[in-house]
Amino acid sequence: MTNKPDAIFEALKVNKLPSLPHILVDMLVACQSSTANFQQVSDIISRDAAISARVISLANSSFYSRGGNINSLERALLVLGTETIKTVVITASVQQFFSGFNTTHTQYLKHFWRRSLSCALLAKALATLTSYQQPEQAYLTGLLHNIGELVLETNYPDQYSQLIQNEANEHTRIEIEHTLFLTHHSDVGAWLIDEWNLGTFASDAIRFHHAPVNAVLDAHHLVKLIFLSSQLSKENALDEPESFEIAESMFGLSAALTSEIVAQIQNEVVKIAKSLKIDIDSRPGNDLESETDKKKQVALAEQVRNIGLLQSANNHLSQSTSLPQLFQGIQEAAELLFGYKGSQVLLIDPTDGILKYQHFSDLDHSASETTLSISLQPARCLIARSVTSKTIIHSANQTLFPEALPAIDQHFVKITQNRHIVSVPMTINGCVMGVLVMGTSSEKSITPNTLHLLDCFSSEVANACERLNNTITESSTSLTEEELQLKINDAVHEASNPLSIVRNYLEGLALKLGNAHEIQSEIDILKEEIDRAGQIILRLRDLQHTEADQAPGVDINREIMDLNKLFQGSLYLSHAINCHVSLDNKLKRQKGNRNPIRQVLTNLIKNASEAMESGGDIYLKTSHNVNVNGRDFIEIVVTDKGPGIPDDILSNLFQPVTTTKGQRHSGLGLSITKNLVTEMGGTISCRSNQTGTKIQILIPVRNID
Template sequence: MKQTHIFEKIKQSNTLPQLPQVMLRLIKACNSGKTSIDELAEIISTDPSLTSRLLQIIGSPYINLPKAVNSIKNAVVYLGVDTIRNMAISTSAMRFFNVSKIVPEFDIGRFWYHSYKCGVIAKKIALENNFSDPDEFFLAGLLHDIGRLVLLQNFPDDYKTVLQTTPNEKQILAAEMEMFGADTPQVSAWLFRQWNLNPLIADAVLFINEPIEQIKSALFHVKVVFISNILAGRTAVLEKIPDIICLTDIPRTGLEQIAVEAEQEVFDMAKSLGINSDYVQDNDCEESLTCEIKDLSLFFGTLRNLLQARDVDAVLDVAQNGFKIIFNVPRMFYFFLDEKKNMLTGGCSSNDKANKIIQSIALPISNTSSLVVKCLKENTVQNSLKQTPYQKLAISDTQLIRLLEAKGMYCVPICSSKNTSGIMVLGVDAATAKTLDDNSGLVRLFSQQTGVCIQSIRFYNDYAVNIHEKKMQAYSTLTDKVIHEINNPIAIIKNYIQTLGLKLPDKHPVQEDLCVINEEMSRVAGLLDKLRSFSSPKIDGFEPVDINQLCLGILEILKKSILLPKQIEADILVDPEMPRVKTDRNGLKQVFINLIKNAAEAMNKGGKITVTTRFLSDSAKIMIDEKKRIPGSVEIVISDDGPGIDETIKETLFEPYTTTKTGTANAGLGLAIVHSIVKELNGKITCKTKPGKGTFFIIILPVISSKMKQG
């Protein structure tokens, strides 16, 4: 069969693999970070199958869209770039790896294991050499033998004859040439050109079996794929490195490490997903590996998104999108361990219609009948659909299933390196639960990576808070020592001044100097008293306080004395649902006065100060199984439209002697005192500011609190 004839016949067949250029464009566009929503929508609209998949996801009754989606652009806006990228990866993988079982003699398991390993090695070598587009090398390694599948699909009977010739690769290539007039590398390279891929990559595939002497003079694309194919072999891989070391600047130890890492990476991934990694014939191997490659592609896409997430909510959104696309899990809730309160607190996507309800739910750890609690304690998956009629579900489990609007729930532990920190609760039916069971390895990988990312984010945040608290404590301790050490000599000096004044005549000229010295010593003592307000804020008894009335009263007082003379408008927005807060009235009063005065002093050209109160309803929790309510927290925000605070001092804003003002006796102590008082009230204070846009001080206080124990 002549070569030109074989290519024409393949081209006219209906089984020619199509590399969807739209997928490559879409993935690159999503990765660039500069592509507009309109451009993404235009790319998607050129591919009917991708458009269909997009509308299938967006049309799910569980998405709870605020309004109907009537355009691809709106769908892209709603799903987000990360989900769109994952759709492109998974759809591309399915197109590449959907091979029909038409020639049982062909070992598809061995074929794909070698192909995937070759792709992994090619990408590692490209990264090691800092080549551009390492994914292009991965694609070349992954699909370097795809020509064999093309021949197999188009000429199955003829290819059976080829396979009967010998299992030796060299002889198979010779048999292909004799039978078809073209061998696997030639067909693969031809197909790459049909796909309009980089011609250098097509050449790399074409020359993959040439003698090493000819490869030495080739471009690096050819060398990389050639080396990858050798290192992806079945046996004696490391022994072949001396033969190919001349093709690369990577030292022998580096190539050995790449080969070992790639083998372990492919083996571990196959094992974790429940795929048999042995090179044996398996009737179900093709289907399994097809799913594996799809899942691997999607997993790595999701993993990258997880690593890029900057907060816990972003991590959970990425994980939820992964479950939605791979397993068609329509909805999921989360429960995280609150060790201090010995309970699990709920959460879910802000777009979920049950968001407010789930955020108000808590599960006591003491309720061992709850599958969610059992999942946490035993660190094992729990499936409500596997419960026997004799195992009655806890009330909380039944309610969660109703909120999920599903037949049952599938609980997956979120694990970190230390322990189980939370639970993913997935809404499932019997078919979805079985799919999750069958892909337990991938499910476990998702949960572990999610747990690790959450642990890292929380560690960073907790570490930053801990460092700040320790600094503030150190300042406080040092201040106490300074006050103690200075007060003693001040008292002695003042006594000597008084004694000296009594010994001298009333009209002695030194009397006037003694008065000045005494006044200055009193001023020093006054400064020390202000320092003591920072190191040891005066907190009296805790009592129920009407925060709204307290804020109104303080604003009325400060309007006349401070705000109106500076042409500053004051406004207050109170939450009528604000409960009384058990706290120290005078301490809180000092906090509000200091913050409002600070804002006023920064607004030389007038402006507006706004005080806002709000009950944080999502902080209040209902312990379902115990029918008990945890009261939650309130928020007080004092904002202004002044000049804002410079970024250079924002990090040290609450530390003593940090100030934007000059020439004042207590410069830099006001906010330090505010921070100390709020801490004593068991609350938190944060600041958000932007130069030229204003400043927001946000105070969070528990509804029920008590004085902190000293010690």
């Protein structure tokens, strides 16, 4: 039988928690932008408790969760992926838009936003300072520490509005909440954390963040972090002696250090608020601020309208089955969205990099009536300038050709049958694939909303063109696998030789120029980039092997031979390496996946090659049966004749961010290698001195009969 508190919780609606329109507008712009990346979107989301709550709830649902709780926002965002995140943001925005606008409610949301973000930033800073191992978990828990308050405010807006206006202190507010709702926001928040499986310590941290100090002095580290962060996130925290007493009693922090941390976080919150145009210091009754908030609500309405229009346009474009049909659909959508007539599409030809235009005379046939080619030289026409600068340009407002447009631009003015043209680059993942040229009779500048909508529409058009091109390409005759492999081999061979020559020339040039630090540093950068190009070529050649080995398990000897052959035309050439291979032909095919073995071997061979700056010898060896303490292992040994590894590095060789190869390397290669070997049930060890380094891998024998 359900007890009374559980029944109270289950009656609460928690899937429509509101956010400030300022936040939602920024999220929508980022989600729809053709240039925004995952990190930009996640940064905005991480500043808002309501959207973060939706993300965490969804990521921990049975559909997405694959075992193990997701207790950090970063991991939740990665699990969901970009498209799902966009859906979450768009859904929240539409719900918020239709919920109406209320000045008092917006003021409350500002206060809630500031307190939540302050607590999150403080929790993360204090977690790092006090060596808590999961600072991201502390951030998320701090961000959600008052989420129960938002739930109660959403479910009981009239009653909670009166409670807010009374400006009672936190302890009095909890008492009033309990009287009104038979529960209070700390318990509601803890219940939600339990529902999302964020862990008992996170739940306790939220349940007890308003408890008496003595009740949490012996609690878990996270509970104490959130308790202190909640206290310090109050606007007048530094005016209350209790803040310093708690910091001292819980973590031994001095008053001076506590004040410094709080001041830094307060400044950071102010900067974030300014970037989002949120006036967090305003008070109810401020007419100017109320007007600003209304403008944000209008901006949110515009974004919601844009979503509907773009979705309609996308549905229209997705029905096209040929380029003529698609181009007609683009014209119709552009006129509906912007009133721009006669829109034309020009695509960049990947074979020569020239912008090309085809005018189809009959939508039922592919024969072209007119073909135009435009060289991408920005000084020669407005359209080329728009593509090269990745900028939307209106012919009436541009300054490059103030007296008269070049002939090719005037040609498109005539085609669109308008007084002016707007040139809109079409990008996919930051790369321009073409341009939309749209006709307009207006001389006015494009508004920010129109500019944003044009950018989003051009991305939809680019995606539609790419989808159609892929469909056409897939239906055409393709190269056989053998022909593709020959072409890849030829390309690798042709590219590897000049790379090797250039790198060797740089080595000689470095010797001639002497020890000038700046020059040597620049030459090192050039060599790094040449090596990186070699690795790209290496991956290209490796593509032909991905489907070649269809037999079960992995042939370790074959993997070594394949990699050795692969590296002959790239890594070995660029580093002047001689590789000596000694393989035990009694070694049988082993159970398991080839990819981890290949990654381990690649990391070790690359490390050995890069350790010998002037070139040298590498030895690769396998043994089919090595007995250690009564167990049979396969042995793989990689030996180089380099200068050896210093003792201080050797003692932490397999730890992350330990590298002897300069600041441009991450130092994660051997850490990853060790983890992969461990997952295979094996061990890895290293011996090194001034004459070289030897790395031994032992993997349990698991022969395939």
